[in-house]
Amino acid sequence: MKFAIALFSAPHAPSSRRALRFAEAVLAGGHEIVRVFFYQDGVYSAASTPVTPQDEWDTAAAWSALVRDHQLDGVVCIAAALRRGVLNDEEAQRYERDAASLAKPWELSGLGQLHEATQLADRLVCFGGP
Amino acid sequence: MAKSLLIICRQAPWSGPGAREALDIALAGGAFDLPIAMLFLDDGVFQLQPGQHAAPVQQKDLTANLQALPLFGVDALYSSVRSLEERGLLHQALSPATETLNDAALTALLGQYDQVITL
Numbered sequence: 001m002k003f004a005i006a007l008f009s010a011p012h013a014p015s016s017r018r019a020l021r022f023a024e025a026v027l028a029g030g031h032e033i034v035r036v037f038f039y040q041d042g043v044y045s046a047a048s049t050p051v052t053p054q055d056e057w058d059t060a061a062a063w064s065a066l067v068r069d070h071q072l073d074g075v076v077c078i079a080a081a082l083r084r085g086v087l088n089d090e091e092a093q094r095y096e097r098d099a100a101s102l103a104k105p106w107e108l109s110g111l112g113q114l115h116e117a118t119q120l121a122d123r124l125v126c127f128g129g130p
Numbered sequence: 131m132a133k134s135l136l137i138i139c140r141q142a143p144w145s146g147p148g149a150r151e152a153l154d155i156a157l158a159g160g161a162f163d164l165p166i167a168m169l170f171l172d173d174g175v176f177q178l179q180p181g182q183h184a185a186p187v188q189q190k191d192l193t194a195n196l197q198a199l200p201l202f203g204v205d206a207l208y209s210s211v212r213s214l215e216e217r218g219l220l221h222q223a224l225s226p227a228t229e230t231l232n233d234a235a236l237t238a239l240l241g242q243y244d245q246v247i248t249l
Contacts, residue, residue, distance in 0.1 A: 119164070
């Protein structure tokens, strides 16, 4: 089965960890993830700047590793990311900010990517939200 | 055939960027001619109250985004009778106009859409 996974909550929210575990379970079960899409406070899980104490769980690092190791399509909403200070090199230059803060291998793109993913997937599974 | 999407918006207009970001999903989907509907639930129904003054709380008015929904082809708009009643809005003139649904109708509505996003 093809899944699209959307994350709306910040890295410290339990729903964020559940989303990661769900993504791992989808892959372990032999299913496909057509796209992981971060929106709202979910974009913080694609930031490279937070420093997590060594003996604590680093959600952003775990997401980056998952996307990289499985060559997933990891997309962060550009409007939500700009609003929250998660910028790639191009946007940091465009808005004259001192540093880029988008972790690898995430890409910034528009909400059309969320809609495309929901069309391609058999199931859209969302995590976070009110 | 394109999959249909119901966006359930539960955020008050001035509680953060949530309400605006839910509307943005609807408008983006409408721009792609996808079958999109919106349900205003819980504090989300506050978005429908006209005559709000955004400036004193340093916010940008959401009215233009809400009014743009039909222009983007998002004209299936619903609200919860229970949510409206609990907030004293049931008998007020609201904008944009929505179809008001009781709890049983809400349950039926959820079953009519392929995908659901709650924000």
